Amino acid sequence: MTASVLVSCLLAMTPARAQDAATPEKRAPGLLLRLYDIAQDMQALPQLVPGQLPNVVEIIPTIDIPEGGFFGRKDHFLVHIEGILTIEKRADVTLQLVSDDGARLWIDDRLIIDHDGLHGPEPKGAGLNLTSGVHTLRVEYFENTGGETLRLLWRGPGDAELRPIPPEILSHDATASRATAPGPKRLIAPLRRGLPGDGRHVAGFHPMENLISMRALGRDREEYEWTKFGRFRSATDRRAQTTRPLIGWVFPEKPGGLNPTISMIESENYAGQYLLVGPMEVFRFMPETVDGQLQGCAVRFSYQGMDLPRVTPRDSVFEMRTVRALRNGLEVEFTLPLDPRVGWEPDSYYVEQWPFDAAGPHLPARDGVVYPVKSASVSEDRRRVFLEVDGLKTGHIVYLRLLPPCISEQGERPWATEAWYTLNALPQATGQVRQRPPQPPQNVLNPEEEKAGWRLLFDGRTTDGWRGFKLPSIPVGPDGAPGWHAIDGCLVRTGPGGDIVTEDQFDNFELSLEWRISAGGNSGIFYRVAEGPEFQYVWQTGPEMQVLDNAEHRDGLSSLTSAGANYGLHAVPKDVTRPVGLFNEARIIVRGQHVEHWLNGEKLIAYELGSPDWEQRVAGSKFAAMKSYGRMPRGHLALQDHGDRVWYRNIKIRPLPVAP
Numbered sequence: 001m002t003a004s005v006l007v008s009c010l011l012a013m014t015p016a017r018a019q020d021a022a023t024p025e026k027r028a029p030g031l032l033l034r035l036y037d038i039a040q041d042m043q044a045l046p047q048l049v050p051g052q053l054p055n056v057v058e059i060i061p062t063i064d065i066p067e068g069g070f071f072g073r074k075d076h077f078l079v080h081i082e083g084i085l086t087i088e089k090r091a092d093v094t095l096q097l098v099s100d101d102g103a104r105l106w107i108d109d110r111l112i113i114d115h116d117g118l119h120g121p122e123p124k125g126a127g128l129n130l131t132s133g134v135h136t137l138r139v140e141y142f143e144n145t146g147g148e149t150l151r152l153l154w155r156g157p158g159d160a161e162l163r164p165i166p167p168e169i170l171s172h173d174a175t176a177s178r179a180t181a182p183g184p185k186r187l188i189a190p191l192r193r194g195l196p197g198d199g200r201h202v203a204g205f206h207p208m209e210n211l212i213s214m215r216a217l218g219r220d221r222e223e224y225e226w227t228k229f230g231r232f233r234s235a236t237d238r239r240a241q242t243t244r245p246l247i248g249w250v251f252p253e254k255p256g257g258l259n260p261t262i263s264m265i266e267s268e269n270y271a272g273q274y275l276l277v278g279p280m281e282v283f284r285f286m287p288e289t290v291d292g293q294l295q296g297c298a299v300r301f302s303y304q305g306m307d308l309p310r311v312t313p314r315d316s317v318f319e320m321r322t323v324r325a326l327r328n329g330l331e332v333e334f335t336l337p338l339d340p341r342v343g344w345e346p347d348s349y350y351v352e353q354w355p356f357d358a359a360g361p362h363l364p365a366r367d368g369v370v371y372p373v374k375s376a377s378v379s380e381d382r383r384r385v386f387l388e389v390d391g392l393k394t395g396h397i398v399y400l401r402l403l404p405p406c407i408s409e410q411g412e413r414p415w416a417t418e419a420w421y422t423l424n425a426l427p428q429a430t431g432q433v434r435q436r437p438p439q440p441p442q443n444v445l446n447p448e449e450e451k452a453g454w455r456l457l458f459d460g461r462t463t464d465g466w467r468g469f470k471l472p473s474i475p476v477g478p479d480g481a482p483g484w485h486a487i488d489g490c491l492v493r494t495g496p497g498g499d500i501v502t503e504d505q506f507d508n509f510e511l512s513l514e515w516r517i518s519a520g521g522n523s524g525i526f527y528r529v530a531e532g533p534e535f536q537y538v539w540q541t542g543p544e545m546q547v548l549d550n551a552e553h554r555d556g557l558s559s560l561t562s563a564g565a566n567y568g569l570h571a572v573p574k575d576v577t578r579p580v581g582l583f584n585e586a587r588i589i590v591r592g593q594h595v596e597h598w599l600n601g602e603k604l605i606a607y608e609l610g611s612p613d614w615e616q617r618v619a620g621s622k623f624a625a626m627k628s629y630g631r632m633p634r635g636h637l638a639l640q641d642h643g644d645r646v647w648y649r650n651i652k653i654r655p656l657p658v659a660p
Contacts, residue, residue, distance in 0.1 A: 024084070024173035030059040031083035031137070032172040038076045039184035042144050044116050045102055046078060047188040047366060053181035054080075061167040063139060063152035070148055078185075079150065081139040083172040085165070087130045091157045096125040098151040103141040105152065121149040137170075188368035191401070194519050194552055197416040199401070201281060201303040206415070207317050269335070270321070275301060286322050295424040297323040300416040318412040323400060323419045326431045329373075329389040330400060330421070336408040337382040341582065343406070344436045346373040348581070350401040351389050356422070364397050377434035382409070386431035396423050404519050405581025413579065442489045442649050449652070454512075457502060457637070458651040460489040469499045469538055469638065470531050483641060490516075490647040491639070493523065498641050499538050501529055507634035508591050508658055513651040514583040520552035521580075521644030524567065527590055528635035530628065538638040541628045543567070543609075545588055545597050547646060549580045564599040569617045572597075572604045583649070592658045 034054035038046065056071050063081060070077065085107070095112060097105050102116040107128065115124040141150045153162040196203035261277040265284075276283045281303050287296035299320055317335060324331045330351070342348065351371045356364035374388040392398060398421040402414055443460030457465055463486055468475030474482045475497035483497020506527070517523060526542035535541055544567040550556035556563075559571035563584070576599050578584055587598035593609040608614060609630050623629040639648060 024175065026174040027084060027171040028059070028174040029167065029171055030061050031063065031081050031170055032176055033058045033060050034080045035071060035073060036078040036080075036185045037073070037183070038078055038142075038187065040076060040187070042076070042078075042101075042142050043118060044190065045104060045140050045142050046190065047368075048078070049186040049188055050365065050367060052185045053179050055180055055182060055185075057178040057180055059172070062164045062170060063150060064164040065150045067147050067149055070143070073143070074148065075143060075145045077143055079139075079141040079143075081137075081141070082176075083137050083170055085130075085135045085137045086169045086171065087132050087135065088169075089157070090129070090131045092127065092129050093157075094125060094127050094155040094162065096123050096151075096153040096162050097139075098123045098149060098153065099141055100147050100149040101142055101144050103139060103150060106136075106138040108135050109138075118144060121147065123153075188366055192520060194417075195413075196303075197300060197414070198519070199418065202300050202416055204303055206282075206302040288324060290325065290425040290427045293425040295325070295422050297419050297421040299323075299419050317415050318408040318410075319415040320402075320419055323421055325392065325398070325421060325423055325427055326386070326429055327392075327427055328430045329392070330387045330398070331431055332385045332387065332400070332402075332419075334383050334385075334408070336410070336412070338378060338385070339405075339407045339409050339411070340382065341405070343378040343382065343385050344376050346376050346387075348403050348406055349373045349376060349385075349387050350403055351387070352399040353391075353393060353396040353423075354399075355393075355396050358395075366399075375433050377432065378436075386433070388431065388433055392423060392426060394423050394426055397421070398423050403581070405516075405579055407579050407582075411579060443651075445652065453654040454652045455654070456652050458486075458491050458648070460486065460649070462486050463491065463500075465503055466491070466500045466639075467503060468497065469501050469529075470535075471498075474500065475641075484639075490649045491651065492648075493639075493641050493644070493646045496641070496643070499526075499638050500641070501531070501538065501636040501638045503636075505634050505636050506590075506653065506655075508656045509589075509653050510656055511588045511590075511637065511651075511653050512586070514585050514649050515547050516583045516647040517547055517549050517580060518645040519549055519580050521549050521646060522553055522555060522640075522642040523547040523644065523646040524640040524642070525586065525588065526638035526640065527588060528630075528632040529638045530632050530635050535628070538636075538640070539567075539623075539629075540626050541630075541632050542635060542638060543569075543595070543630050544640070545586065547586075547640070548577075550575050550577055551580060564597050564604045566595075566597060566605060566607060568621050568623070569614075570597075570605045570607050572599075574604075576600045576602050576604070583647075589656070591656050 033056075035056035035058075036048060036052070037055045056073075058071060060081070070079070095105065097103055097113045097115050098121055099115055100121040101118050104111060104116060105113040107130075112128060113124055113126050139150070139152060152165060154165050155162050191199050193199040263275045263277060265273050265275060270284070272287065274285045274287070276285055276298070282301045283298045284301040285296055285298050287294055319335055320332055321335045322333045324333075351373060352366060352369060353371060354364055354367045354369070371389050371391055374390065377386045377388070379385070400419040400421065402417040406414055406417070443456060443458060445454055445456060463474050463484060466484070467473050474484050476482050477496035481495055483493060483495050484500055485492050485494050487494070511525075511527070513525070515523070515525075524544040524547050526538045526544050529538045529542035546555070546561060546563055546565045546567045548555055548561070548563040550562050555561035559565065559573070560568055562572050562575060563577045564572045564586075578600065585600050587596075589596040589598070593611070594606070595609060596606045597604050614630070618624060618629060637653075
């Protein structure tokens, strides 16, 4: 953001009540600050690998740290601040967080201000009702590069203006560890935030929220309760004071304590399921009994206020109806059949799991360990998929993410892609691994193609015929692993390494290939690339046909940089890409100075290299200073490593005469 704005909203929830059992016995003035050196770029608040000590521990009187005040650190660090706020009398207060870069504020383990991301020293505020007593306070802040600032201001009883919180009402646990350790800290890779419903809130009301019967559980007959920290518990016999088992965690990222509504869905299609209605987000919860223990799965359902949604009994939205645990993996049931082309690839599913403490005061935390899906088996009706996963553990949250391509037979994307399964007991039942139906052969030429002069540039099994730009072999990353592999008949960018080029050079040709990009991904196809000592990148000489997920990547906002475009110079007239994760058929025709870009059977653009129009476009672009850009009479083909996973197959070429 460029403007300095104060977003002020009174949180229409239960008031922040004072903590009792959580109050430390020994307190000391000030707040406890822990600083961690990160030594890498960050776009948002990162998550540390557990068990690491901070580089700096300090006591600060209040949160009012100007530029240059972070104990000698300027860039690439993370700060955690915690303490206790003591309120004498119940009061309405205004809080304001000013940070450069991002920060978040929690009071009593409830997220009050979310000011994450890269930005300047801009304020963001919220109103809050604080009861008398002590309240836990926590701030997380990160600095990437540039200026650094962190301030927490308030307007309390009798205050006319915002000011730092008075030090006399701030304290911290005097027994807290102050141990430190040198060196940069390791981070857990963040989960990708995609389109609404994919790693973030869904897009407003669920399309099936029409009026039908729904039973809210009253106080005199509660079957379940949603407790602080997002726990969903059984509450079937309170008067007998029986143990109430933990069934599921339903706010996996943000603590609760918000007294949400629990409502049973009285619909045949969602029989036995519940809606957990919070102030801003609604989850659908699917309990099941395994070996006498209740457990279950939560998925995002709606993003709204406190109104109780109602669900129609019809399958009109493509989403996960249920997720069931099995001894050897998970079974996902969808509301609509999958597209016949999708569902079988293990790469289309992402699984993590991390432990939880049912009695502890904190939310479960990701540990970053990925559990590969060994196989994916689609049922005959294409409504169920069994995911074979080794190592599922009780006492863990199992996190499932649907990755592209996941579409219904009507081409719909899932309403929500994430599921959180609380695994209390591992079932005895196992899933069945099925053989995928035969698929059409890839990376082969038919007799007509051979007669027309086509030849393959990729055999589907090896990376023969390709090498790194200005390198003798396939490029490798910092860990020594090749950045490109032949996997399941595709030439795949699997890790850092760099761009790859053909061993041969071409002048006039027709290139045909299929590409598939990961969600939010970017790559490119270059032609007539030179490798002289004066060139460091393929794009200094070779024009590019853009490869992109138009829906998620920011370059998709401009037709000049969308899939199929001559990058930055010639815009595509429309988006003809298939749903992300499916293969797109691309053709590039180069005949003398004439070039055409085709995508999925449609001719998108044509241009003449070196023409007055070409020269004018180049002069107004980032390529203006590159004297050899688009001027080579022949050169290599190149595939771009832009940091994202991309698949290429059926790469073939035939020579063309200069004139048609």
